[in-house]
Amino acid sequence: SQNRWxxxxxxxxxxxxxxxxxxxxxxxxxxxxxxxxxxxxxYEHFIRKAAGxxxxxxxxxxxxxxxSHAFADVAIIGGGPAGLSAARAAAAAGARVALIEQDFLLGxxxxxxxxxxxxxxxxxxxxxxxxxxxxxxLMKRTTAFGIYDGNVIGLVEQRDPTDxxxxxxxxxxxxxxxxxxxxxxTGAIERPMVFSNNDRPGVMLAxxxxxxxxxxxxxxxxxxxxxxxxxxxxxxxxxxxxAGAEVTVADLRAAPPAALAAEAARLGVVVRAATRxxxxxxxxxxxxxxxxxxxxxxxxxxDLVCVSGGWSPTVHLTSHLGVKPQYRDxxxxxxxxxxxxxxxxAGSMMGNYSTADAIExxxxxxxxxxxxxxxxxxxxxxxxxxxRETATAPLRExxxxxxxxxxxxxxxxxxTGDIELAHREGYESVEHLKRYTTLGMGTDQGKTSNFPALAxxxxxxxxxxxxxxxxxxxxxxxPVAIGALAxxxxxxxxxxxxxxxxxxxxxxxxxxxxxxxxWMRPYFYRQSGRDVxxxxxxxxxxxxxxxxxxxxxxxxxxxxxxxxAAIFLDRVYANGFAKLPVGxxxxxxxxxxxxxxxxxxxxxxxxxxxxxMTTSTAKAADVLSRLEFLLDTAWPDLRxxxxxxxxxxxxxxxxxxxxRAILSAAFPALDVSDAALAHIGLLESExxxxxxxxxxxxxxxxxxxxxxxxxxxxxxxxGRLLEAGRPFDLRPYGVEALGALRVEKGHVAGPxxxxxxxxxxxxxxxxxxxxxxxxxxxxxxxxxxLAPDRQCLVGLEAIEEGKRLRGxxxxxxxxxKPYGHGRGRVTSVTxxxxxxxxxxxxxxxxxxASEGSEVVAIYPMKAETVRARIVSPVFLDPQxxxxxx
Numbered sequence: 001s002q003n004r005w006x007x008x009x010x011x012x013x014x015x016x017x018x019x020x021x022x023x024x025x026x027x028x029x030x031x032x033x034x035x036x037x038x039x040x041x042x043y044e045h046f047i048r049k050a051a052g053x054x055x056x057x058x059x060x061x062x063x064x065x066x067x068s069h070a071f072a073d074v075a076i077i078g079g080g081p082a083g084l085s086a087a088r089a090a091a092a093a094g095a096r097v098a099l100i101e102q103d104f105l106l107g108x109x110x111x112x113x114x115x116x117x118x119x120x121x122x123x124x125x126x127x128x129x130x131x132x133x134x135x136x137x138l139m140k141r142t143t144a145f146g147i148y149d150g151n152v153i154g155l156v157e158q159r160d161p162t163d164x165x166x167x168x169x170x171x172x173x174x175x176x177x178x179x180x181x182x183x184x185x186t187g188a189i190e191r192p193m194v195f196s197n198n199d200r201p202g203v204m205l206a207x208x209x210x211x212x213x214x215x216x217x218x219x220x221x222x223x224x225x226x227x228x229x230x231x232x233x234x235x236x237x238x239x240x241x242x243a244g245a246e247v248t249v250a251d252l253r254a255a256p257p258a259a260l261a262a263e264a265a266r267l268g269v270v271v272r273a274a275t276r277x278x279x280x281x282x283x284x285x286x287x288x289x290x291x292x293x294x295x296x297x298x299x300x301x302x303d304l305v306c307v308s309g310g311w312s313p314t315v316h317l318t319s320h321l322g323v324k325p326q327y328r329d330x331x332x333x334x335x336x337x338x339x340x341x342x343x344x345x346a347g348s349m350m351g352n353y354s355t356a357d358a359i360e361x362x363x364x365x366x367x368x369x370x371x372x373x374x375x376x377x378x379x380x381x382x383x384x385x386x387x388r389e390t391a392t393a394p395l396r397e398x399x400x401x402x403x404x405x406x407x408x409x410x411x412x413x414x415x416t417g418d419i420e421l422a423h424r425e426g427y428e429s430v431e432h433l434k435r436y437t438t439l440g441m442g443t444d445q446g447k448t449s450n451f452p453a454l455a456x457x458x459x460x461x462x463x464x465x466x467x468x469x470x471x472x473x474x475x476x477x478x479p480v481a482i483g484a485l486a487x488x489x490x491x492x493x494x495x496x497x498x499x500x501x502x503x504x505x506x507x508x509x510x511x512x513x514x515x516x517x518x519w520m521r522p523y524f525y526r527q528s529g530r531d532v533x534x535x536x537x538x539x540x541x542x543x544x545x546x547x548x549x550x551x552x553x554x555x556x557x558x559x560x561x562x563x564x565a566a567i568f569l570d571r572v573y574a575n576g577f578a579k580l581p582v583g584x585x586x587x588x589x590x591x592x593x594x595x596x597x598x599x600x601x602x603x604x605x606x607x608x609x610x611x612x613m614t615t616s617t618a619k620a621a622d623v624l625s626r627l628e629f630l631l632d633t634a635w636p637d638l639r640x641x642x643x644x645x646x647x648x649x650x651x652x653x654x655x656x657x658x659x660r661a662i663l664s665a666a667f668p669a670l671d672v673s674d675a676a677l678a679h680i681g682l683l684e685s686e687x688x689x690x691x692x693x694x695x696x697x698x699x700x701x702x703x704x705x706x707x708x709x710x711x712x713x714x715x716x717x718x719g720r721l722l723e724a725g726r727p728f729d730l731r732p733y734g735v736e737a738l739g740a741l742r743v744e745k746g747h748v749a750g751p752x753x754x755x756x757x758x759x760x761x762x763x764x765x766x767x768x769x770x771x772x773x774x775x776x777x778x779x780x781x782x783x784x785x786l787a788p789d790r791q792c793l794v795g796l797e798a799i800e801e802g803k804r805l806r807g808x809x810x811x812x813x814x815x816x817k818p819y820g821h822g823r824g825r826v827t828s829v830t831x832x833x834x835x836x837x838x839x840x841x842x843x844x845x846x847x848x849a850s851e852g853s854e855v856v857a858i859y860p861m862k863a864e865t866v867r868a869r870i871v872s873p874v875f876l877d878p879q880x881x882x883x884x885x
Contacts (some may be wrong), residue, residue, distance in 0.1 A: 025418035063171040067487030072098035073373040078185035080108020082347025082362035089366030094375035102143040146475030147320040153177040172484040181369040188348040191309035196279040196402025202286030206233035206308040221304025233308035241267040250275040279402030313349040319473040409449035411442035423460040500553035501650040501714030519554040522734040539733035546729040547656030556620025561610040562640035575767040591776025650714020655704035658728040666724035701745030740830035746874035751827040791843035795873040805840040809857040
């Protein structure tokens with residue numbers, strides 16, 4: 001018990017039983033609503049605390065989990081007689097079989113039979129045969145919790161706690177099993193009976209009592225009442241009586257089978273026909289029951305009540321992919337509807353409750369499942385097992401005649417009174433009933449309560465059960481530990497960690513690393529400052545005044561080649577590439593189909609039919625997938641191949657006014673003059689017998705060069721550049737300084753290319769000009785995309801000295817009421833050593849985005865308000881002299 005105070009024997013909250021008339025179904029929808037709008041937030045805390053639900057722990061999970069994949073021809077879910085028979089037949093036919101059983105023993109309900117019975121002998125023979133088969137995998141302690149597209153079965157396997165395994169071993173394994181054919185042999189769940197006070201300790205299902213006795217050698221009571229509507233509970237009564245208990249059977253039927261009555265007489269079991277329990281007395285344990293029979297009401301002393309209201313086929317898993325349950329009046333329950341060709345049902349989940357029928361049913365299903373997979377070897381007839389079971393009579397809802405609560409859903413505390421109230425208030429639909437009363441919304445999904453509730457509602461509506469309907473079942477069938485779904489993907493294993501070829505150097509030389517997508521990149525270097533704010537400004541100054549070295553290996557790198565490569569890039573990018581000369585690079589922007597900017601990068605023409613494309617770090621995988629998708633679907637006629645070469649190249653950038661001198665020192669044999677390597681030019685050569693590729697491209701606004709070499713030589717070349725650059729004060733810089741440098745230059749990045757902006761929003765519309773025929777061209781011209789009040793890129797400077805802008809601040813005009821989303825937002829901010837104060841990029845409504853105007857930047861997280869002036873987004877070298885100098 002998890003919700004009792006101060007102790008289970010004395011729970012203060014038991015006073016709620018006296019308040020029950022005021023806490024009816026849906027009471028929280030009708031009360032505790034005032035006196036203010038926020039009152040419910042106060043009441044909710046106490047209501048939820050008293051609701052009886054557990055609290056998820058916040059400490060790290062000490063257990064370990066794993067994920068695996070498995071394959072079989074035939075997957076059989078359920079290790080009872082039907083499942084065992086199906087597995088034997090499918091294996092004999094030649095199929096590879098996976099038999100899944102959530103218990104640690106096979107057998108299902110056969111485990112409740114006496115150990116010296118014929119059922120136990122049949123079970124031992126079947127299990128031995130399957131264990132000796134090379135084509136059968138027995139998956140015990142394994143729960144099938146969901147069926148998914150493509151016949152993928154979600155399984156969770158529990159480690160055997162008796163295995164002598166060291167601490168830290170895997171507790172649960174989440175397995176994805178794929179099988180062309182599935183046999184469902186999931187059995188049936190015994191239903192409770194509904195009567196007053198039926199939630200008291202000492203009330204259990206008849207099958208549970210029989211399992212305690214025959215499987216675990218525990219006699220759960222000495223003076224027992226067995227209340228039933230079917231034959232199955234009589235067998236429990238006989239076994240309990242044979243073990244020495246004093247047993248009375250109260251059967252709802254007026255004339256139970258004569259064979260059962262004769263056996264009861266032989267064992268001394270008292271039989272009371274046409275009798276039901278209407279009430280029960282007892283607090284901490286069962287004491288007496290009130291019976292209602294042909295001679296009126298009477299009381300009987302007892303210490304255990306065993307109930308059996310029939311059986312509900314377990315149709316949950318079959319429902320996961322859309323097989324609708326259908327009602328069978330002869331069994332009083334729902335069975336699966338028509339299966340698709342690759343799935344089969346067997347046993348009691350199909351309404352075949354006798355063991356003999358279940359074995360025959362499983363045998364047929366196993367043969368059909370194997371045949372579907374192309375396996376049709378001769379299969380011998382199944383071994384017989386007749387437990388002499390007789391027919392089961394279905395139970396309809398019986399009104400409770402006692403004065404206490406009669407529970408239908410024991411987990412969610414839903415009573416017959418709650419169902420009656422829901423009916424009176426108009427919640428007659430099954431789904432409305434479920435949500436209004438919380439019926440079946442616990443972790444068990446109403447496995448024992450759904451049918452009694454449906455029957456009760458059908459009675460109240462004066463309708464049939466099929467007319468009343470059935471609820472929907474969704475995965476998981478039973479609760480699954482989140483840790484099992486995660487497997488090993490936790491902590492550093494949550495996602496792949498990618499490291500550049502120079503990673504070890506960064507770690508050894510004071511780099512503070514930062515996760516950027518899947519990559520670990522230098523955030524800043526400790527030798528540059530005490531913290532990131534001090535370090536990135538120092539690194540910026542180094543780049544602006546001397547030179548900086550940046551690891552850019554994380555950029556996406558894609559090789560595009562083929563006779564139609566230029567045509568392809570002309571369609572992919574908003575700006576043209578068909579006429580790009582060999583040996584030159586170009587900045588390009590890709591759009592989505594809807595005209596929104598997708599990614600930006602560069603493409604360099606290596607040869608007439610070959611290009612070297614770079615993408616942003618974040619979108620590298622997405623861009624490659626997009627290119628492959630377009631070639632497969634939109635333009636399959638184009639003769640183009642795209643290949644990711646991101647891991648093949650180590651890449652580094654040397655930026656700053658002294659960058660050319662450093663390259664000349666590092667590669668004295670190369671001509672890196674303006675004439676030989678102009679801005680956006682390409683130089684290909686070799687270094688230490690390795691291919692060397694140098695592009696003159698800049699992200700910082702300074703003269704800069706991107707240098708590419710084979711990944712295995714990356715750290716060696718990095719060291720060579722640092723050595724050559726030492727006389728020129730070359731120093732490494734991190735991504736924080738890189739982002740700050742690009743803000744000063746007015747270059748857009750992720751904060752601006754956020755999936756909502758167009759070329760025109762980013763002041764890049766001139767790149768496309770009047771071109772047509774590229775991805776996103778048509779939809780980027782929609783009227784809403786060209787509206788004058790669309791937010792567009794602007795620069796911002798704080799007006800008041802000492803004030804700083806913040807990324808994410810909301811922009812308003814000085815006369816605006818500061819409410820809602822405002823006129824725009826600040827996207828990127830940095831301290832500018834060139835300007836001596838903070839500057840920022842923002843997206844601001846175009847109809848008010850005139851340079852020189854004033855806006856107010858409000859940052860609610862810190863309650864800050866800053867006056868700012870709209871300026872050009874290019875804060876540094878608007879003419880580009882530093883790039884070309």
